[in-house]
Amino acid sequence: MKIAVDAAGGDFQPENPVKGAIQAVNENAHISVCLVGPEAPVRKELEGLDYPEDRLTVHDAPEIIGMDESPAQAVKTKTRSSIVVGLGMHQKGMVNGFVSAGNTGALMAASAFILGRLDGIIRPTIATFFPTIKGQGLMIDAGANLEVKPEMLFQFGIMGKIFASDIMGIETPRVGLLNVGEEKEKGSETLKKAHQLLEALPSFVGNIEGRDILAGNADVFVCDGITGNILLKFGESIPEALQTLLFAAMKKNQIDGEQKKLVGGLLKEAFAPFDYQAVGGVPFLGVNGISMVGHGGSSPEAIKNMIVNAARMAEIDINKKIITSIA
Amino acid sequence: MKIAVDAAGGDFQPENPVKGAIQAVNENAHISVCLVGPEAPVRKELEGLDYPEDRLTVHDAPEIIGMDESPAQAVKTKTRSSIVVGLGMHQKGMVNGFVSAGNTGALMAASAFILGRLDGIIRPTIATFFPTIKGQGLMIDAGANLEVKPEMLFQFGIMGKIFASDIMGIETPRVGLLNVGEEKEKGSETLKKAHQLLEALPSFVGNIEGRDILAGNADVFVCDGITGNILLKFGESIPEALQTLLFAAMKKNQIDGEQKKLVGGLLKEAFAPFDYQAVGGVPFLGVNGISMVGHGGSSPEAIKNMIVNAARMAEIDINKKIITSIA
Structure with a gap:
């Protein structure tokens, strides 16, 4: 299971997303993480930390969507932001899910727009x-x-x-x-x-x-x-x-x-x-993919929990269950 | 200021309405209370208690609307209930307001039906x-x-x-x-x-x-x-x-x-x-009169507070202020 993590999301980025990702891969041998965000600061944050390099990679996304930006506008114009790039990777099948502690509105808009709705779902x-x-x-x-x-x-x-x-x-x-x-x-x-x-x-x-x-x-x-x-x-x-x-x-x-x-x-x-801050993230349900968002103040532990939950949602193919139940 | 009190309303009737009424008249020389409910049990409850008889009277209303009765139905059929009789007295100008710890739905329906809406108010x-x-x-x-x-x-x-x-x-x-x-x-x-x-x-x-x-x-x-x-x-x-x-x-x-x-x-x-239970009652606003309802478990103190607030609403002519502000 490979989960893309928004390394530029939340009040404590890139520190908390990076630390949460490391915890997730160190504690879960079946999980890989791709950190999506401005490459240089993310790599700097990773320096000297201990993690399996084959299961923790970085994907550059230089633009940042602020916590207070207008969601629709940001998603439309910042196509090289971590949210748009990360969800795009998920939509293309490069990762099994995306998690973020960033701008909830932007993540919601981008999830619906990039991933689309599940069959039969009126509204995510x-x-x-x-x-x-x-x-x-x-x-x-x-x-x-x-x-x-x-x-x-x-x-x-x-x-x-x-x-x-x-x-x-x-x-x-x-x-x-x-x-x-x-x-x-x-x-x-x-x-x-x-x-x-x-x-x-x-x-x-x-x-x-x-x-x-x-x-x-x-x-x-x-x-x-x-x-x-x-x-x-x-x-x-x-x-x-x-x-x-x-x-x-x-x-x-x-x-x-x-x-x-x-x-x-x-x-x-x-x-x-x-x-x-401890609970982890909450899911968007009804979108054609796995997308979770955490509180802006999410701790590394909270981000780890989000990653683990996203992996679990992908593993059990929750969306298939939803489509079947709705039908 | 004369306030009609539902002596048959609430989980502890007639005891708490009677005791609350006595507290109200004993502590407030300008307030009179008319207890509305089945006369015999109300008079029995009053026995041996100390109060100014000229400011605490009883008006018979033998029917009782239960806490779980369908409001509209109860108001229509139980025309000799304390709620219908008490609000009717208010509508005729015999008292300055009505308070009850009884069935909120019934009181709401009866207040709107018997007292009517204030000028310019879309909905009470x-x-x-x-x-x-x-x-x-x-x-x-x-x-x-x-x-x-x-x-x-x-x-x-x-x-x-x-x-x-x-x-x-x-x-x-x-x-x-x-x-x-x-x-x-x-x-x-x-x-x-x-x-x-x-x-x-x-x-x-x-x-x-x-x-x-x-x-x-x-x-x-x-x-x-x-x-x-x-x-x-x-x-x-x-x-x-x-x-x-x-x-x-x-x-x-x-x-x-x-x-x-x-x-x-x-x-x-x-x-x-x-x-x-201590706060007293809450007001219906926008009806052409003064009507308050308290929690079913209202204490005598809570009922006293309702009576005092109802008297105050009548004194300052709150409805005139509302009509003026709305206009």
Whole structure:
């Protein structure tokens, strides 16, 4: 399995992509990585590091797409950027997948444009991991599709279920439709129709409400991209907000020293599932290829996890499973 | 100011409505309350309690609308229920407002049907308090309008701003539009158009993202009823979920006894703003009257707060302000 890695993507490039790639090849004998980015700085970063040279190569892509650039514009004009070059290599069959911690919008646009849609898929989607008290869940869509049709939500459910079982290792994922009430007649016309369609899936557990997410009452949370994106960012903000509230309570009660350290440590441990930098990347599903994107602040560990997951998606041929299920 | 209180609403009726009403009249010389519900059990609950009889009366309404009844059906058939009778009294001018901890859907349907819409309002809405690290915010809509037009979101912003300043006491409320990005060109067509309309308000701070809610980067969070309802219930679930995670971390680290008690106490204090039973009720805005609904589990204190807020809304003639601002 050969995965192309965006060496120019993220807030800590090329350092973190290079280190993540090295970890991935050193720990996984079946994985090769091609680092795609401006060659000189990437080679400089590699200097003195220990890795199998036959499984870690560099492919020059001198242009850089910034984190704040307009996605469509960047993809169109920067044809020698790591994102366009890397996805092009994947489209030509030179690599089995592409991962990046770069500009999500650009990666999404380029993935849809360069790789194209899978047969039968109305719209590609982006899924995101979402922590629950029972383990990681998957929210789908996380911001790619702001306006959805019932049939799209149905397809999100199918794709999410496959990713949850085959990549996340959840044995029998429960697919829930985010809604304002449990009863099937609740919600907008779109949600009611989506509910009817989803009932055809054995994994569908019905409507779930906002309170069911953290409680882990489903594994796959199906929603439109507005709801998913707002919930995703809301979830990411919980640890800091609650740390602020808890530390204020400690200050008020004059708790400091060892006890403060104790509480801080417990908080850190309790909030570990919310650490989006550690989770790795999230997949674009429904494109004709393997494409994953990580948070801009992704650690080398996160990038390694993305590479491993991309390799696994390619190995099991997740897209073939999706096409079969959709058909 | 005379407020009708649903004595048959909520999980602890008639006890909590009766006790909340007594607290309200005992603490506020300018407030009178009329308890609306089945007369015998209400009078029994009042026995032996101390209150000014001239400011606390009972009006018989023998039928009860259950928490799970179909709203439209219940309102149509149970014309002698506390909700229909109480709102009818308000509509006839016998009282200045109506508060209930009962079936939200039924109260919403009955408020719109019996009181009617305010002049110029496209759709009445339900707002809800939302805790932030800077104090209480207001989310509007919280589940009344699942499908919205830009003009409706604009009106939610206006009504939310008036409620935040005049009832919540926020000096210069910042109105934000919940969206997937800060830039004005982000979001669905509805959100883009709503952004343009909201720009006419001096209090509008632009788009806000999911991460801005708990951080308190706005005071009024404008959104459709699906997003608002899911976020509301998600928010309510945070304390329990994080208590589970923190207690698991303590167990793993063999922390118990005094230290466990300390952490538990801090959590309780830090999460106090999330205690939806203490906040009181939330308003229906845009109806031609004053109507508030509280959580089914509302404490006497919460019901008292609702009564006081309803009286204040009537005193300042909030609906006149809304009509003027909308026009």
